[in-house]
Amino acid sequence: MHKRWMRGLAISVVLIAVASLLTGCGGVPSAGSGVSLEIRVLEATTYTARIQMTFANRSSFTFYPESATVRGEECSLWSAACVTVEFSMSLSGGGTPLLPGETRSVTEVVPISDGYTRVRWVEFVVRGRLGGSWLEVASNRVYF
Numbered sequence: 001m002h003k004r005w006m007r008g009l010a011i012s013v014v015l016i017a018v019a020s021l022l023t024g025c026g027g028v029p030s031a032g033s034g035v036s037l038e039i040r041v042l043e044a045t046t047y048t049a050r051i052q053m054t055f056a057n058r059s060s061f062t063f064y065p066e067s068a069t070v071r072g073e074e075c076s077l078w079s080a081a082c083v084t085v086e087f088s089m090s091l092s093g094g095g096t097p098l099l100p101g102e103t104r105s106v107t108e109v110v111p112i113s114d115g116y117t118r119v120r121w122v123e124f125v126v127r128g129r130l131g132g133s134w135l136e137v138a139s140n141r142v143y144f
Contacts, residue, residue, distance in 0.1 A: 034058055034059055035055075035056065035057050035058070035059060035063045035098065035130060035135060035137045036054075036055070036056045036058070036137065037053065037054070037055050037056075037124060037126060037137045037138070037139040038053070038054045038056075038139060038140060039051055039052065039053045039054075039122075039123070039124065039139045039140060039142050040052050040140075040142060041142050041143075041144060042107065044112065044144045046113060047111060047112065047113045047114075047115075048109050048110065048111055048112060049109070049110055049112045049144050050107060050108070050109050050110075051107070051108060051110060051142065052105060052106070052107045053105065053106055053107075053108075053124075053139070054103060054104070054105040055098060055103070055104045055105075055126075055137075056102070056103040056104075057098040057099065057100055057101065057102050057103075058101070059100060059130060059131075060100050061100060061130050061131040062097045062098065062099050062100060062130075063097065063098040063128055063129070063130045063135070063137075064095070064097050064128050064129040064130075065091055065095035065096075065097075065098070065126050065127070065128035066090065066091060066095075066127055066128045066129065067088060067089065067090050067091060067126070067127045067128075068088070068089055068091060068124065068125070068126050068127075069086060069087065069088040069089075069124070069125040069126075069127070070086070070087055070122060070123070070124055070125075071084070071085070071086045071122070071123050071124075071125070072084070072085060072086075072119050072120070072121060072122040072123070073085075073119070073120040073121050074117050074118070074119055074120065075117065075118055075120050076116070076117055077113070077115070077116060077117060077118055078116070082120060095126075095128070112144045118144070119144055120143065120144065121141050121142060121143045121144065122141070122142060122144075123138065123139050123140065123141040123142070124138070124139040125137065125138045125139070
């Protein structure tokens, strides 16, 4: 397997998407509570996918992201062999805080195949502080 390929995808997706989410413009979310991270596939081709990520803080506290993890499954195009991988990284200097009531959304085109392997699914986890507690916010899993 080309674990290096998945690691490269993981790093680029997390850095681009999470950094974009945590530094982007916000809006007002619908009523609810807690912090959420939702990802969805808008379009997928043989080599890339256009995904939308939405990070929302419906709590009354500011969310301070500290680290991000991407999990995914990479499969060989020539066999049925698949491997689940996970990569974690710190957000340098922490991410931009997500204020109470704030929602950030970003759409990115990300690589999902290198011609030898293909990413089958991916999900994200962002760990940070909310009020005086640590919180892990997991996204849904999306399939390509």
